[in-house]
Amino acid sequence: MASEHLPSEFDVVILGTGLVESVVAAACSRVGQRVLHLDRRSYYAGKWASFTLNGLLSWIDEQNTTLASEEQSKDWSALLEEGEDLIGLSTRDVSPVTNLQVFNYTRSPCLLVARSPCLLVARSPCLLVARSPCLLVARSPCLLVARSPCLLVARYQLLRECFCFSEEEVEEEEVEEEVEEEGQDQTPARETEQEEKRRKRLSYAELLKEGRRFNIDLVSKLLYSRGALIDLLIKSNVSRYAEFKNVTRILTCRHGNIEQVPCSRSDVFSSRLLSVVEKRMLMRFLTSCLDQDTPLLYQDFAQRPYLEFLQHHKLSENLQHFLLHSISMATPDTPTATALTATRHFLQCLGRYGNTPFLFPLYGLGEIPQCFCRMCAVFGGIYCLRHSVQAVVVDKSSNRCKAVIDSQGQRISCSHVVLEEGCFTQNATPTRWVSRAVLITDGSVLPSEAEQQVSIVTIPSESPVRLVELCPSSMTCIPGTHLVHLTCQSLGSAFQDLSPVVTRLFQTADSDHHDQRPGVLWCFYFNMSEGLGSEVSELPSNLFVCPGPDGSLGHDHAIAQAELIFQKILPDEDFCPPAPNPEDVLYPGEEPGTGPSHQGEEPQTSPSHQGEEPETSPSPQGEEPQTSPTHQGEEPETSPSHQGEEPETSPSLQGAEPETSPSLQGAEPETSPSHQGKEPETSPSLQGEEPETSPSLQGAEPEKIPVQPENGTQG
Amino acid sequence: MAGGSVSECKEYLFKVLVIGELGVGKTSIIKRYVHQLFSQHYRATIGVDFALKVINWDSKTLVRLQLWDIAGQERFGNMTRVYYKEAVGAFVVFDVTRGSTFEAVSKWKHDLDSKVKLANGSPIPSVLLANKCDQKKDTSNSTSLMDNFCRETGFLGWFETSAKDNINVDEASRFLVENILANDKGLPYEETNGDRIKLHQETVAAESKSGCC
Ligand SMILES: Cc1cc2nc3c(=O)[nH]c(=O)nc-3n(C[C@H](O)[C@H](O)[C@H](O)COP(=O)(O)OP(=O)(O)OC[C@H]3O[C@@H](n4cnc5c(N)ncnc54)[C@H](O)[C@@H]3O)c2cc1C
Ligand SMILES: Nc1nc2c(ncn2[C@@H]2O[C@H](COP(=O)(O)OP(=O)(O)OP(=O)(O)O)[C@@H](O)[C@H]2O)c(=O)[nH]1
Ligand SMILES: [Mg+2]
Numbered sequence: 054m055a056s057e058h059l060p061s062e063f064d065v066v067i068l069g070t071g072l073v074e075s076v077v078a079a080a081c082s083r084v085g086q087r088v089l090h091l092d093r094r095s096y097y098a099g100k101w102a103s104f105t106l107n108g109l110l111s112w113i114d115e116q117n118t119t120l121a122s123e124e125q126s127k128d129w130s131a132l133l134e135e136g137e138d139l140i141g142l143s144t145r146d147v148s149p150v151t152n153l154q155v156f157n158y159t160r161s162p163c164l165l166v167a168r169s170p171c172l173l174v175a176r177s178p179c180l181l182v183a184r185s186p187c188l189l190v191a192r193s194p195c196l197l198v199a200r201s202p203c204l205l206v207a208r209y210q211l212l213r214e215c216f217c218f219s220e221e222e223v224e225e226e227e228v229e230e231e232v233e234e235e236g237q238d239q240t241p242a243r244e245t246e247q248e249e250k251r252r253k254r255l256s257y258a259e260l261l262k263e264g265r266r267f268n269i270d271l272v273s274k275l276l277y278s279r280g281a282l283i284d285l286l287i288k289s290n291v292s293r294y295a296e297f298k299n300v301t302r303i304l305t306c307r308h309g310n311i312e313q314v315p316c317s318r319s320d321v322f323s324s325r326l327l328s329v330v331e332k333r334m335l336m337r338f339l340t341s342c343l344d345q346d347t348p349l350l351y352q353d354f355a356q357r358p359y360l361e362f363l364q365h366h367k368l369s370e371n372l373q374h375f376l377l378h379s380i381s382m383a384t385p386d387t388p389t390a391t392a393l394t395a396t397r398h399f400l401q402c403l404g405r406y407g408n409t410p411f412l413f414p415l416y417g418l419g420e421i422p423q424c425f426c427r428m429c430a431v432f433g434g435i436y437c438l439r440h441s442v443q444a445v446v447v448d449k450s451s452n453r454c455k456a457v458i459d460s461q462g463q464r465i466s467c468s469h470v471v472l473e474e475g476c477f478t479q480n481a482t483p484t485r486w487v488s489r490a491v492l493i494t495d496g497s498v499l500p501s502e503a504e505q506q507v508s509i510v511t512i513p514s515e516s517p518v519r520l521v522e523l524c525p526s527s528m529t530c531i532p533g534t535h536l537v538h539l540t541c542q543s544l545g546s547a548f549q550d551l552s553p554v555v556t557r558l559f560q561t562a563d564s565d566h567h568d569q570r571p572g573v574l575w576c577f578y579f580n581m582s583e584g585l586g587s588e589v590s591e592l593p594s595n596l597f598v599c600p601g602p603d604g605s606l607g608h609d610h611a612i613a614q615a616e617l618i619f620q621k622i623l624p625d626e627d628f629c630p631p632a633p634n635p636e637d638v639l640y641p642g643e644e645p646g647t648g649p650s651h652q653g654e655e656p657q658t659s660p661s662h663q664g665e666e667p668e669t670s671p672s673p674q675g676e677e678p679q680t681s682p683t684h685q686g687e688e689p690e691t692s693p694s695h696q697g698e699e700p701e702t703s704p705s706l707q708g709a710e711p712e713t714s715p716s717l718q719g720a721e722p723e724t725s726p727s728h729q730g731k732e733p734e735t736s737p738s739l740q741g742e743e744p745e746t747s748p749s750l751q752g753a754e755p756e757k758i759p760v761q762p763e764n765g766t767q768g
Numbered sequence: 769m770a771g772g773s774v775s776e777c778k779e780y781l782f783k784v785l786v787i788g789e790l791g792v793g794k795t796s797i798i799k800r801y802v803h804q805l806f807s808q809h810y811r812a813t814i815g816v817d818f819a820l821k822v823i824n825w826d827s828k829t830l831v832r833l834q835l836w837d838i839a840g841q842e843r844f845g846n847m848t849r850v851y852y853k854e855a856v857g858a859f860v861v862f863d864v865t866r867g868s869t870f871e872a873v874s875k876w877k878h879d880l881d882s883k884v885k886l887a888n889g890s891p892i893p894s895v896l897l898a899n900k901c902d903q904k905k906d907t908s909n910s911t912s913l914m915d916n917f918c919r920e921t922g923f924l925g926w927f928e929t930s931a932k933d934n935i936n937v938d939e940a941s942r943f944l945v946e947n948i949l950a951n952d953k954g955l956p957y958e959e960t961n962g963d964r965i966k967l968h969q970e971t972v973a974a975e976s977k978s979g980c981c
Binding site (some may be wrong): 283412416423436437438526632 | 817849850851968
């Protein structure tokens with residue numbers, strides 16, 4: 054399948070399939086560049102990947118084992134010509150994740166093969182095969198097969214019933230009975246029968262069995278409904294490869310309780326947390342934030358802490374909390390100007406698709422880079438995983454890349470090279486880290502009538518923690534579970550930063566008392582580097598390095614970087630013009646709607662389709678004749694390197710609509726939502742967030758019925 | 769998936785993958801089937817994800833078949849999940865004049881089964897196509913051998929096809945669709961797609977897409 058030789062000439066060679074690299078790949082391929090897109094890994098999306106549970110376990114395994122092995126670099130000088138030089142590339146991550154820790158909390162008998170350091174709290178008889186240092190807290194008779202130093206903790210009685218077979222030393226430790234006893238014995242009494250049943254249902258073995266139905270992201274982000282990524286997905290038609298779910302709730306953690314933050318107009322009016330006076334104040338405040346001349350209002354405060362600004366406006370403590378932590382997602386000392394910009398963005402994103410500003414892709418964030426890769430491939434880009442670039446060939450006199458040498462020692466010439474960050478071994482030291490935790494839980498942090506909620510929770514703290522809770526219908530976890538992502542800027546290790554939050558919001562098996570909090574079934578902590586800074590000072594002018602994921606919630610930075618790189622490569626080309634809809638592409642000699650087998654074909658390709666040039670366009674080499682489409686009003690595209698075509702037909706979101714900027718004033722909940730879906734800065738209305746008015750708005754026209762599941766039946 | 773609308777007529781949308789080695793005739797088969805075309809010239813179609821074939825299955829059933837070609841580029845065997853996502857059937861194609869393409873069939877089948885499954889965990893129905901049979905020299909090739917191979921590898925069946933002479937292409941497709949329809953109850957994952965959001969840019973008037981799935 055993968056045995057062929059690669060062609061030896063491309064326009065752009067891209068290494069790494071993370072979001073930025075993939076967007077650049079799609080953009081270049083889309084306008085006719087010959088793209089070679091490689092990844093040394095066996096999976097797509099790099100640090101942006103999602104894994105099945107089993108996939109994640111092997112990935113964790115890899116992170117723990119491959120650290121040591123450093124490939125010896127070969128001598129490629131034979132492939133060089135006069136006046137050329139080599140820049141060697143690292144063939145594995147320079148800045149891998151660190152501090153990986155896995156925790157299993159299981160109440161059912163289980164077999165656990167621990168390949169990474171782990172803590173197992175066993176309430177039922179378990180077999181633990183430990184290949185890494187482990188701590189086993191046994192509350193039932195257990196069998197421990199240890200290949201690494203382990204610590205087994207159990208009460209006196211139990212310790213006699215636990216067996217250890219070890220190749221390494223195992224320390225056994227008795228613990229006093231008191232606390233344990235209490236926890237153990239009183240549990241059943243306090244838990245309702247139903248609770249008990251729910252908890253019993255899922256064992257670790259069952260999680261593993263259904264492991265392929267998890268899609269666990271390494272990076273936890275959301276898409277702002279009017280953010281750069283959504284706009285790009287729509288503009289380019291890459292959106293056809295993905296489906297989304299609305300984030301349905303914005304929650305915050307206050308005084309140890311989880312509360313729903315009212316942020317849309319309907320939420321504000323129906324909130325039981327707010328008094329009538331507060332409701333009015335909040336609406337007035339939010340409305341003024343959207344006002345074009347807000348800057349005047351906060352002039353004096355621009356650089357002063359947002360909290361002072363809120364206090365100055367005499368907002369109640371309730372409101373200060375919501376506005377500061379959940380809506381602007383700031384810290385108390387964030388400058389007012391910054392916080393208000395964030396607030397505005399938040400408000401502008403409300404109502405486009407639902408009553409929160411955020412969307413989440415089905416099957417996880419790792420889908421998004423792959424969607425761009427597919428677009429690149431459809432336009433001729435060539436893909437190879439498990440394939441890397443060993444070195445870049447640079448012309449000394451011009452300081453430009455001429456070629457790359459791949460892992461098979463093949464010299465591939467190209468005019469541009471795009472690399473993921475971390476390719477240069479030298480002086481790459483991560484500057485900032487993000488602390489992450491991934492939890493599989495057995496319930497929601499805020500149970501509600503509507504079962505399937507996707508929630509974001511902001512948890513104020515020294516380094517504010519962002520928690521995203523995904524439900525099974527997001528296709529990231531199995532029924533009966535939720536997948537929880539925690540993220541914060543690192544102060545210490547991920548475990549130090551996040552475990553206090555985890556133990557506050559969830560029951561871990563070693564929790565002493567039992568209550569309504571959801572239980573944690575499985576948990577994984579790790580730190581991921583955020584940005585490497587500049588790795589090499591004098592890069593060849595046609596070599597570009599893509600940043601990895603940052604710790605922020607949105608994707609604006611990544612998309613901006615991708616566009617910047619694209620513009621440097623192809624200054625005169627359009628960035629991701631819409632790809633034609635496959636159903637609109639007609640072939641010569643084909644008469645739509647005739648012939649028995651054709652009946653009813655493409656009923657919805659109405660001629661009013663705009664901006665979709667059907668193109669059966671030339672192969673990258675450009676020697677193919679153009680097959681001309683027969684549809685009226687659609688422009689065939691002849692040149693693979695066309696520039697700036699389809700300007701007037703493109704229904705992309707930019708600048709298309711006249712300004713409609715209804716303000717919030719006139720606070721009656723119901724007004725026409727028909728302005729939505731355009732220009733972010735012109736329709737900053739809080740209206741239309743009522744989910745029932747437009748639960749699934751699309752980019753352009755709210756009247757459209759956009760729900761078109763991949764396998765959807767139509768008619 | 770089953771979208772019983774107001775009328776009795778049921779409409780289905782099936783995503784079917786067409787995979788196999790380089791040059792075995794995947795694109796030719798799709799073009800023959802969907803567009804009644806055949807060309808000797810090697811042509812890579814750029815910019816198109818899939819071809820759509822609408823079949824009036826019977827008086828009560830309309831089937832819209834999306835045939836997803838491997839963008840030739842992904843032929844190195846590294847298709848994204850986007851390609852496999854929610855596929856309900858597959859054709860694996862080989863070229864009867866090149867033995868090596870037949871040897872690769874089990875690799876493709878294995879890859880397919882590892883990447884996509886029906887909701888019940890079983891592999892998606894797939895059919896083996898022995899293409900370019902118009903060029904076949906010896907007719908002796910034993911049918912029972914192929915039947916055995918299909919049983920062992922997990923294909924529903926196989927067809928000798930020719931995109932050039934239009935042999936068995938419709939039949940193979942009919943055979944696969946029959947099986948997909950029979951599987952209809954067990955299609956991928958949850959049926960409750962009601963709150964899924966697709967981002968669109970078209971400004972076409974709303975087609976009445978009853979997106980129940
Ligand atoms: C976008 C998407 C669409 C899906 N659509 C369907 C569907 O329509 N029907 C259906 O039944 N199932 C679907 N799934 C689930 C998918 O089929 C299973 O995850 C897949 O079949 C793997 O199953 P497995 O048991 O072989 O996994 P595993 O054995 O766990 O994984 C197989 C191998 O792939 C690797 N791997 C797994 N996931 C990743 C990843 N994300 N990135 C990198 N490597 C990975 C693993 O490390 C492992 O080596 C979908 C999943 C995704 C992500
Ligand atoms: N004689 C004969 N030639 C065929 C048949 N089907 C395809 N071909 C020829 O085989 C060649 C390759 O066909 P394609 O359809 O491009 O093959 P493909 O599998 O799509 O190839 P890639 O996309 O490159 O992997 C073309 O020259 C076709 O004309 C057939 O049934 N009989
Ligand atoms: Mg082809």
